[in-house]
Amino acid sequence: MDLISRIGQHFEDSARTKLDALELLAAPIAGAVETMVGSLVNNGRILACGNGGSAGDAQHFAAELVGRFEAERQGLAAIALTTDTSIITAVGNDYSFEQVFARQVRALGQPGDVLLAISTSGNSGNVIAAIHAAHEHDMRVVALTGRDGGRIGELLRDDDIHICVPSERTARIQETHLLAIHCLCDGIDCLLLGVEE
Numbered sequence: 001m002d003l004i005s006r007i008g009q010h011f012e013d014s015a016r017t018k019l020d021a022l023e024l025l026a027a028p029i030a031g032a033v034e035t036m037v038g039s040l041v042n043n044g045r046i047l048a049c050g051n052g053g054s055a056g057d058a059q060h061f062a063a064e065l066v067g068r069f070e071a072e073r074q075g076l077a078a079i080a081l082t083t084d085t086s087i088i089t090a091v092g093n094d095y096s097f098e099q100v101f102a103r104q105v106r107a108l109g110q111p112g113d114v115l116l117a118i119s120t121s122g123n124s125g126n127v128i129a130a131i132h133a134a135h136e137h138d139m140r141v142v143a144l145t146g147r148d149g150g151r152i153g154e155l156l157r158d159d160d161i162h163i164c165v166p167s168e169r170t171a172r173i174q175e176t177h178l179l180a181i182h183c184l185c186d187g188i189d190c191l192l193l194g195v196e197e
């Protein structure tokens with residue numbers, strides 16, 4: 001396949017994955033918006049974590065809450081647990097890489113806060129450990145996963161929210177995660193500000 005055809009295939013696959021996911025994901029995304037707004041209006045914070053491309057997604061989400069998405073509003077309390085290389089290297093070096101997010105959840109998380117846990121496989125050990133830490137702190141979890149949801153899908157509680165992209169391909173799952181993140185940002189603004197457009 002030549003490059004132009006490959007690129008066309010990526011565009012088509014990406015668009016199809018997103019459209020196919022709509023029916024399955026609209027309700028959990030809406031539920032996640034309500035969960036996050038419920039936390040934010042009660043002085044809660046959203047902590048976000050993930051590895052690789054999902055670390056970028058965690059930071060993207062936090063930037064749009066602390067900064068802004070499309071509407072002008074006050075900054076909202078979100079922290080990406082992926083950005084402080086001193087914390088990540090110290091915890092990874094002194095404890096284990098599995099603890100790099102959990103340690104931060106235990107240090108920063110308060111009851112009523114929300115953990116946004118992002119993993120395309122649903123099997124990353126440090127994201128799983130962060131979910132356990134969040135549960136210990138009476139935090140609810142919004143999990144963005146893919147494939148069959150992996151181990152994360154099995155450990156979520158009834159009041160957590162699972163947004164599981166029905167695809168087997170990491171790139172497609174990540175692309176749909178970004179769409180879901182923008183839906184979260186838009187929904188949060190909509191509920192907080194009554195933004196219609």
Ligand SMILES: O=C(CO)[C@@H](O)[C@H](O)[C@H](O)[C@H](O)COP(=O)(O)O
Pocket residue numbers: 051052053054118119120121122123124127170171174
């Ligand atoms: O962005 C990509 C692949 O598209 C990679 O950086 C990817 O995020 C990394 O391999 C992650 O370690 C995968 O972890 P996960 O999504 O399975 O939790």
Ligand SMILES: [Zn+2]
Pocket residue numbers: 053171174
């Ligand atoms: Zn990627």
